[in-house]
Amino acid sequence: MDFESGECRSRILSEEPDHTVLVTENATGSMTETVYQIFPGIRLVYKDVHMLRYEYPSPEQDNLLEINHCREGRSEYHIGSQYYYLSAGDLSVSKSNKLGTESYFPTSHYHGISIIIDPGKAPECLSCFLDDVNVRPAALMQKFCPGDECFIIRSTESLEHIFSELYHIPESIRRGYFKVKVLELLLFLSSIDTQISQTVLHSCPQSQVRLAKEVCTYVCAHMSEHHTIDQLAAQFQVSPTQLKKSFRNVYGDSIYSYVRTQKMLSAARLLQETDRTILDIAGECGYDNGSKFSKAFREVMGMTPREFRNHKSLPIESVRLERKNQF
Numbered sequence: 001m002d003f004e005s006g007e008c009r010s011r012i013l014s015e016e017p018d019h020t021v022l023v024t025e026n027a028t029g030s031m032t033e034t035v036y037q038i039f040p041g042i043r044l045v046y047k048d049v050h051m052l053r054y055e056y057p058s059p060e061q062d063n064l065l066e067i068n069h070c071r072e073g074r075s076e077y078h079i080g081s082q083y084y085y086l087s088a089g090d091l092s093v094s095k096s097n098k099l100g101t102e103s104y105f106p107t108s109h110y111h112g113i114s115i116i117i118d119p120g121k122a123p124e125c126l127s128c129f130l131d132d133v134n135v136r137p138a139a140l141m142q143k144f145c146p147g148d149e150c151f152i153i154r155s156t157e158s159l160e161h162i163f164s165e166l167y168h169i170p171e172s173i174r175r176g177y178f179k180v181k182v183l184e185l186l187l188f189l190s191s192i193d194t195q196i197s198q199t200v201l202h203s204c205p206q207s208q209v210r211l212a213k214e215v216c217t218y219v220c221a222h223m224s225e226h227h228t229i230d231q232l233a234a235q236f237q238v239s240p241t242q243l244k245k246s247f248r249n250v251y252g253d254s255i256y257s258y259v260r261t262q263k264m265l266s267a268a269r270l271l272q273e274t275d276r277t278i279l280d281i282a283g284e285c286g287y288d289n290g291s292k293f294s295k296a297f298r299e300v301m302g303m304t305p306r307e308f309r310n311h312k313s314l315p316i317e318s319v320r321l322e323r324k325n326q327f
Contacts, residue, residue, distance in 0.1 A: 008054060018175055028052035029108055038178050041121030041137070044166075049073065049110035055102045064096040065117040065141045067185070069163045073110035074252050075103060079150050082203040086112075087252050089155025091163075093144040093189070106216075106251045107258075113166055115182060117141075126183060135186045143194060151194060162188060204249045211238060212250035219259050223266065224286040229255065264300035267293075271309045278305045 013021040019036045029051030036044045068075070070086040077084045077092065085106070086092055119138040126135045144151040153159070162185050169177050215236060219227055232255070233240040247255050263285040270281045282293035282305075297305045 024051075024054060026051065026054065028054075036175075036178055038115075038182050039122060039126075041118040041123075042182060043116050044178055044182065045114040045116065047110065047112050047114060049075075049105050050108055051105060052108045053102060053104045063119070063141065065119060065137065065145070066094055066096060067115040067117075067189070068092045068094075068112060069114075069159070070110065070112045071163070071167060073112070074106050075110050075112070076106060076209075076250070077150055078102070078104075079148060081206055083206065083209045083250075084150055084152055084203055085250065085252065086152070089160060091153055091159055093140075093151040095141060095145040095148075113163065115185065126186065135183070135190050137186075140186065140189060144189070153192075158188065204246075208246040209250055211236060211243070212246040215243065215247060215255065216251065216258070219255065220262060223259070223263055224284060226286060227255070227259070260296055261300050264297050267297060267305065268301060268308060271305055278309075281305070 008024055008026045010022055010024040013023045013032070015021075019034055022033045022035065024031045024033070029049075031051050031054060032048045034046040034048075038044050068086060069091050070088055072088045075086045077086070077094065079094070084092070117137050117140075119141055122137045124136060124138070126137075162181065166178075166181050215232060218235075219232070229240045229243060233243045236243065238246075244254065247253075247258070251258050253261075267281050267285050270276060270284070271278070278293075279290050282288075282290055285293065287293035287296070294304050294306075297303075297308070301308060303311075
């Protein structure tokens, strides 16, 4: 079954008794969502995103409680006049509204888990599953989202303990284990002091976000050119400090590091999809020296361009993940 929403096209890739896999595509890329119904009114969604933005259609009802954990990559949340960003290990708690939501992924790369709760359909108190788990979904909604607020905390050992196991569950115990882990997470949240929220500390005003995105669009459109911070600051009529701060707040990286990564990903695709020489590809990426290009490629992709070309069937994302997991 296919669904159309604006410029997006969604389809059900597979449907099993315990879960459904949906794929959404638009001009900026694709997203795969694997949805599990855990309890009445409570579902868990694995999100694997390789797209820049996606506009979710308006939900049938508002006031759904959404808990998001970022495993890797980066995602943006826009609430009121402020923008907030999740990076690896971070967690957010927010609620939906009838206007729908546009998700933006600055690096076109995001993997994480969302737990979506409909307080109207979920059990009033989850002690019906475990006597000592005195957790009320409606109370969590009021605690973390009393208005249109978003609660964010950065990576902690406690969060890592809860979520790390959710990414590696043996299929034979998956259904029961999901229930245990969701209850553990909700019990953990019920004990949190909301004063530890880092939402305000890590918020960005719209002007900062607009500047960062305009700079990113420009440097990505001129990949073969060398850009200094002073030159970019002068072009966009801001101070170098403001430029660097705005870009890092949105993209979680320096302009130099971000552009280098994008160049190497572009080079990787050319190595896989064309027969162009490595030196030719290096030149397109702004490198007039083959050894410097090879060094940069290895630092990002974990192998030399020649080694990568010899593994043409290897997905680019799996190379990046393997490289990431070495550290």
